[in-house]
Amino acid sequence: MTSSTLAHTRPPFYRDTRTIAILLQVLFLIVVLVSGWFLYNNMVTRMAAGNTAAGGALSWSFLSQTAGFGISEGPTFRPEESYSRAYLIGVINTLRVGIVGVILATILGLFAGIARVSNNWLLNKLASIYIEIFRSTPLLVQLLFWYVGVIAALPTVQDAADLAGIGYLTNRGMYLTWIYPSETGRALTWWLLGGVLVGLLVSWLRRRQLERTGVPGSGALAGAAAFVVVVGVGYAVAMFTTAMPATTNYELRRGDRGVLFEDLNGNNAFDLNVDRGLAHVPITLFDADGQVIATGATDGDGAFRFVDLPAAATRIEWRTPAPLAISEPQRQGFNFAGGISLTPEFTALLLALVAYTGAFIAEIVRAGINAVNKGQWEASRALGLSTGDTLRMVVLPQALRVIIPPLTSQYLNLVKNSSLAIAVGYPDLFNISRTIVNQTGAEVQGILLVMATYLSFSLITSLFMNWYNKRVALVER
Amino acid sequence: MATDVHSPSWVNTNHPAPPQRPPASEVGVLGWLRTNLFIDIGNSILTIVTLIVLYYIVTNLVQWAIGAYWTPIWVNRKIFAVGLYPTAQLWQPALVLLMVSALFGVSAGQWGSMIRGLGFGLGVLLLALALIPIGLEAQLVMAGSLALLVVGYFIGARLPIPNKLLSIAWILSLPATLILLLGGLNFPAWGISWTFAPLVDTNLWGGLMLTMLLAVVGIALSFPIGVLLALGRRGNLPVIKYFCVGYIELIRGVPLITLLFMGMTMLPLFLPSNWGNPSQLVRAVTAITFFSAAYLAENVRGGLQAIPKGQYEAAEALGLGSFDKLRFIILPQALTKVIPAIVGQFIGLFKDTSLVSLVGLLELVAVGKAVIQQPEWLGVPGGVAKEVYVFVAFVFFIFSYGMSFVSRKLENKLGFGKR
Numbered sequence: 098m099t100s101s102t103l104a105h106t107r108p109p110f111y112r113d114t115r116t117i118a119i120l121l122q123v124l125f126l127i128v129v130l131v132s133g134w135f136l137y138n139n140m141v142t143r144m145a146a147g148n149t150a151a152g153g154a155l156s157w158s159f160l161s162q163t164a165g166f167g168i169s170e171g172p173t174f175r176p177e178e179s180y181s182r183a184y185l186i187g188v189i190n191t192l193r194v195g196i197v198g199v200i201l202a203t204i205l206g207l208f209a210g211i212a213r214v215s216n217n218w219l220l221n222k223l224a225s226i227y228i229e230i231f232r233s234t235p236l237l238v239q240l241l242f243w244y245v246g247v248i249a250a251l252p253t254v255q256d257a258a259d260l261a262g263i264g265y266l267t268n269r270g271m272y273l274t275w276i277y278p279s280e281t282g283r284a285l286t287w288w289l290l291g292g293v294l295v296g297l298l299v300s301w302l303r304r305r306q307l308e309r310t311g312v313p314g315s316g317a318l319a320g321a322a323a324f325v326v327v328v329g330v331g332y333a334v335a336m337f338t339t340a341m342p343a344t345t346n347y348e349l350r351r352g353d354r355g356v357l358f359e360d361l362n363g364n365n366a367f368d369l370n371v372d373r374g375l376a377h378v379p380i381t382l383f384d385a386d387g388q389v390i391a392t393g394a395t396d397g398d399g400a401f402r403f404v405d406l407p408a409a410a411t412r413i414e415w416r417t418p419a420p421l422a423i424s425e426p427q428r429q430g431f432n433f434a435g436g437i438s439l440t441p442e443f444t445a446l447l448l449a450l451v452a453y454t455g456a457f458i459a460e461i462v463r464a465g466i467n468a469v470n471k472g473q474w475e476a477s478r479a480l481g482l483s484t485g486d487t488l489r490m491v492v493l494p495q496a497l498r499v500i501i502p503p504l505t506s507q508y509l510n511l512v513k514n515s516s517l518a519i520a521v522g523y524p525d526l527f528n529i530s531r532t533i534v535n536q537t538g539a540e541v542q543g544i545l546l547v548m549a550t551y552l553s554f555s556l557i558t559s560l561f562m563n564w565y566n567k568r569v570a571l572v573e574r
Numbered sequence: 575m576a577t578d579v580h581s582p583s584w585v586n587t588n589h590p591a592p593p594q595r596p597p598a599s600e601v602g603v604l605g606w607l608r609t610n611l612f613i614d615i616g617n618s619i620l621t622i623v624t625l626i627v628l629y630y631i632v633t634n635l636v637q638w639a640i641g642a643y644w645t646p647i648w649v650n651r652k653i654f655a656v657g658l659y660p661t662a663q664l665w666q667p668a669l670v671l672l673m674v675s676a677l678f679g680v681s682a683g684q685w686g687s688m689i690r691g692l693g694f695g696l697g698v699l700l701l702a703l704a705l706i707p708i709g710l711e712a713q714l715v716m717a718g719s720l721a722l723l724v725v726g727y728f729i730g731a732r733l734p735i736p737n738k739l740l741s742i743a744w745i746l747s748l749p750a751t752l753i754l755l756l757g758g759l760n761f762p763a764w765g766i767s768w769t770f771a772p773l774v775d776t777n778l779w780g781g782l783m784l785t786m787l788l789a790v791v792g793i794a795l796s797f798p799i800g801v802l803l804a805l806g807r808r809g810n811l812p813v814i815k816y817f818c819v820g821y822i823e824l825i826r827g828v829p830l831i832t833l834l835f836m837g838m839t840m841l842p843l844f845l846p847s848n849w850g851n852p853s854q855l856v857r858a859v860t861a862i863t864f865f866s867a868a869y870l871a872e873n874v875r876g877g878l879q880a881i882p883k884g885q886y887e888a889a890e891a892l893g894l895g896s897f898d899k900l901r902f903i904i905l906p907q908a909l910t911k912v913i914p915a916i917v918g919q920f921i922g923l924f925k926d927t928s929l930v931s932l933v934g935l936l937e938l939v940a941v942g943k944a945v946i947q948q949p950e951w952l953g954v955p956g957g958v959a960k961e962v963y964v965f966v967a968f969v970f971f972i973f974s975y976g977m978s979f980v981s982r983k984l985e986n987k988l989g990f991g992k993r
Contacts, residue, residue, distance in 0.1 A: 118810075118811055121811060121814070122811050122812070122813040122814060125811075125813060125814050125817070126813055129817065136844040139843065139844055139845055139846050139847070140840075140843045140844055142847060143842070143843045143847055144843065146847065215620075216609075216610070216613065216617070217610070217611060217617050217620050217621055217624070218610035218611055219610075219611060219621050219624045219625065219628070220620055220621070220624050223624055223627075223628060229975060230971065232974075233921075233925075233970065233971045233974035233975040233978065234925070234967040234970045234971050234974070235925040235926070235928035235939070235967075235970055236925070236928075237928040237929060237931070237932075237939055238928060238939055238942075238963055238966050238967045238970060239967070241939070241942075241943070241959075241963055242959075242960070242963040242964070242967065245946070245957075245959040245963070246959045246960035246963050246964075247960070249957075249959070250956050250957070250959075250960070484616075509827075513828070513829040514829065516829040516831050516832065517831065517929075517932075519831070519932060520932055527829070527831065527832065531835070534839075540839050540840060540843075541840065544832065544835070544836050544840065547828070547832050548824070548827075548828045548832060551827055551828045551829065551832070552824065552827040552828065555826075555827040556827075
């Protein structure tokens with residue numbers, strides 16, 4: 098019938114959707130390529146006219162050149178080192194503030210979010226005020242407020258605020274008492290790492306055993322115990338087997354400062370990069386009459402310095418330190434020495450990022466908890482669980498499924514927002530990349546490098562959080 | 575008792591006990607206190623601890639606010655509002671405000687819902703500014719805008735104004751604003767030069783005006799790009815799809831500040847040398863637009879995904895072509911669904927515009943920084959940084975919180991986001 102004639106009438110090729118699709122894509126590709134070429138061409142022309150120091154349009158050779166600038170914090174960096182290492186320090190600094198920030202913001206957000214669903218009216222409203230204020234104002238304003246308004250207004254080093262004996266708060270930063278592995282405790286890091294591994298293993302075994310026997314509980318306690326045992330053994334081993342190096346020597350300068358080191362080349366003088374400074378060793382200084390004039394300890398690089406000595410020191414003695422040394426901040430002239438110090442820039446950035454992101458995380462946690470069916474609360478109440486147990490064992494594990502995807506993007510936001518460090522001068526990767534660009538003129542390369550770094554952070558975080566999300570996802574039959 | 579004979583024996587014929595008042599601990603102020611603050615021991619402890627913390631915070635805050643030195647903000651109120659815009663030409667931004675208020679009023683009357691909420695907020699703000707003695711002329715402008723807002727509302731509510739006309743008016747208001755603020759049109763490269771007032775260089779624009787302008791222009795320009803990107807990502811043409819995915823993920827993966835610096839330093843490089851260098855404002859707006867487009871695309875994609883497949887199929891069954899299908903069936907529904915998300919994005923962008931202070935534009939935060947540096951306040955013990963930043967934060971807070979409040983109210987009313 099008619100169908101046989103219809104089957105053979107095909108639309109003309111220019112009305113065939115498949116052809117149109119291909120043509121459209123080809124057209125699109127041409128437009129993209131032409132405009133890309135146009136932009137690139139302009140750039141090359143202008144850069145050639147502008148005569149930038151970076152050489153050609155896209156030369157990466159500047160990375161191995163000498164940086165020539167110092168970096169105020171992070172791992173030690175000397176101006177003689179290369180731009181690529183300077184950038185690496187920036188990446189480390191970004192990760193430093195990013196990782197600490199993510200942990201603290203999660204804790205703050207979790208508490209604020211739980212407070213937001215609390216049936217205590219006052220606490221609920223307090224959390225809500227915190228969330229609204231910090232979510233509705235720009236992070237940059239908060240950062241500048243913390244940095245210029247709060248930290249710069251703290252007392253000076255001379256009349257530093259005492260933090261109940263654990264440290265000092267000044268406008269030059271925060272100084273806290275800290276525990277460092279000393280010269281004899283160098284191996285402790287490995288014991289610590291081993292302890293973590295053994296702890297994880299034991300807790301996993303214990304959990305499996307508990308699951309088999311059907312006893313409620315987690316393996317966390319057994320794991321923690323294993324960790325403590327391993328670290329304790331490590332400490333004892335370090336204490337009884339490690340001694341000071343036989344070639345311990347010291348160099349004393351200007352009667353009040355110097356360095357204690359292991360004389361590796363045996364020339365009785367300290368050579369940077371050859372001899373090894375001895376960290377956190379207790380020392381005593383004597384003057385020419387053999388009188389004790391000061392006692393103290395070396396710092397992490399083996400150096401020591403004392404101010405206001407009654408007389409010039411001529412000789413020092415050292416004792417074998419315990420594997421772990423407690424280092425207290427002590428006022429030295431216009432600054433503090435010892436302990437751990439957080440610069441005003443780091444502190445301000447951390448505070449701002451944590452307070453800001455915490456508010457967003459709190460809303461996510463609240464939404465997640467609200468997403469858990471009310472019947473779950475009632476059921477666990479009926480089983481006799483307390484509110485805390487209900488939250489911990491019933492509600493939060495279920496809420497986690499809703500919480501994790503938006504939480505991931507908040508973590509990424511925190512890391513991306515840490516680029517605001519440039520507003521306060523914290524040397525994060527973006528700030529350092531600007532310094533490099535300003536010195537070399539490698540504008541395009543600098544931007545590409547920064548973008549690639551942030552994109553890889555995003556990728557790694559997303560991969561990890563996706564893996565975690567799969568772990569907590571609902572396992573359906 | 576007379577009916578007793580008819581009732582079955584198992585009916586309780588005694589009168590029910592008279593209703594008793596609930597115990598005093600369950601109702602009224604006491605009952606509220608008990609259920610909300612002191613339901614059990616743990617809760618009571620929590621309440622008391624919170625009270626102590628609250629007392630500490632509030633007393634310190636009040637003490638600080640009373641002792642704080644607010645003069646710098648009051649003295650510099652003009653700079654906070656419009657930056658270095660020439661004082662003699664302030665009638666131009668005033669005209670913009672009047673125009674936007676009138677448009678807002680008419681749209682609020684016509685469209686209601688969220689626009690009405692936002693218009694109400696604008697009205698309250700205008701009223702407050704008209705009452706505070708910020709300067710007679712400014713107050714008159716605020717009062718005039720308020721009047722236009724109210725009159726516009728009633729006109730919009732009573733007269734049937736075509737939606738299309740109103741939308742076109744809104745779209746045209748953007749170039750009108752720019753021309754008004756500039757004082758004319760000036761493109762020497764193309765031989766266009768028409769002015770009605772001395773031209774105002776964009777570098778002089780600043781303060782809250784610039785903050786607003788950046789956010790509004792950023793969202794408005796990124797809207798078409800964002801919709802196209804979302805459609806491209808949802809479409810089935812692989813080349814276009816991967817281009818859109820790549821663009822969106824690249825932009826979303828990097829901080830805005832890298833894009834701003836890129837715009838500032840690299841945008842001039844990308845243009846032919848005979849075009850000259852675009853002004854800093856144009857560079858910042860370009861960066862913000864490209865940034866915002868990626869986020870907008872993701873929001874619109876969410877809306878597109880929420881459209882049931884049946885809508886597509888029904889449109890196809892009606893014989894609509896791809897373009898008509900999108901134009902009449904899909905996009906109207908998808909865009910309505912994502913209005914709350916776009917308002918949220920606008921709030922985010924409004925806050926993010928503060929970053930342009932780092933690349934040399936004089937918006938609110940940059941004005942704040944400049945005010946802190948003024949030599950007059952050097953003698954103030956402790957400096958004026960706290961006061962200035964608290965004020966700047968407060969201005970941002972009013973707008974962001976106001977907008978999110980209205981948006982949330984609307985969401986609750988329409989049942990968006992309800993599970």
